[in-house]
Amino acid sequence: EAGVAQSPRYKIIEKRQSVAFWCNPISGHATLYWYQQILGQGPKLLIQFQNNGVVDDSQLPKDRFSAERLKGVDSTLKIQPAKLEDSAVYLCASSFRQFNTGNTIYFGEGSWLTVV
Amino acid sequence: EDKVVQSPLSLVVHEGDTVTLNCSYEVTNFRSLLWYKQEKKAPTFLFMLTSSGIEKKSGRLSSILDKKELFSILNITATQTGDSAVYLCAVGLNTGTASKLTFGTGTRLQVTL
Numbered sequence: 120e121a122g123v124a125q126s127p128r129y130k131i132i133e134k135r136q137s138v139a140f141w142c143n144p145i146s147g148h149a150t151l152y153w154y155q156q157i158l159g160q161g162p163k164l165l166i167q168f169q170n171n172g173v174v175d176d177s178q179l180p181k182d183r184f185s186a187e188r189l190k191g192v193d194s195t196l197k198i199q200p201a202k203l204e205d206s207a208v209y210l211c212a213s214s215f216r217q218f219n220t221g222n223t224i225y226f227g228e229g230s231w232l233t234v235v
Numbered sequence: 236e237d238k239v240v241q242s243p244l245s246l247v248v249h250e251g252d253t254v255t256l257n258c259s260y261e262v263t264n265f266r267s268l269l270w271y272k273q274e275k276k277a278p279t280f281l282f283m284l285t286s287s288g289i290e291k292k293s294g295r296l297s298s299i300l301d302k303k304e305l306f307s308i309l310n311i312t313a314t315q316t317g318d319s320a321v322y323l324c325a326v327g328l329n330t331g332t333a334s335k336l337t338f339g340t341g342t343r344l345q346v347t348l
Binding site for chain 1: 239269271276277278279280283323325335336337338339340341
């Protein structure tokens with residue numbers, strides 16, 4: 120089965136510019152997650168969708184980050200304007216249902232962002 | 236605040252050694268604990284643990300959970316250079332409206348010849 124697809128894999132932008140990342144989850148997976156992983160740290164959840172609705176965005180910096188999943192499949196994460204501290208890997212993940220006992224989360228290979 | 240703490244932060248071993256990685260947690264609404272292996276790409280799933288004292292095993296890797304003492308260990312026997320990676324521990328939580336994973340910072344393992 121195809122895995123979680125993300126693009127672009129790598130992006131370098133200047134601070135105050137904008138960037139968008141795209142994610143296509145595993146077919147049939149209703150739950151989609153965006154994680155931010157700063158070098159040397161574990162992934163931190165930014166936003167979680169169940170189909171096309173947001174169920175947790177408590178750690179999303181809403182003044183500059185936005186995400187949508189309009190048709191309940193693909194998702195886009197946008198950063199505008201970017202700051203130096205946004206340099207990180209942005210991991211998209213999906214699971215069949217909301218994560219609970221028995222549902223594993225599968226990760227994409229990540230989009231590596233460098234803000235200069 | 237939910238916390239997941241892994242130790243050691245990093246270690247270097249020789250091929251053939253056995254290593255034990257530790258994960259302790261302080262969280263509310265615990266559901267399960269997961270281990271992932273992360274090389275220079277996506278984290279790949281290793282184990283999910285929900286019950287205390289039941290060892291999960293896959294080849295040279297095994298893991299066990301202690302829900303009373305709030306920790307888990309990941310053992311790797313007869314290590315190989317291909318085991319070099321960051322090992323992430325994550326705790327699955329219920330937050331009322333959502334279920335989510337909270338990760339530790341990882342243990343970086345380097346296996347040398």
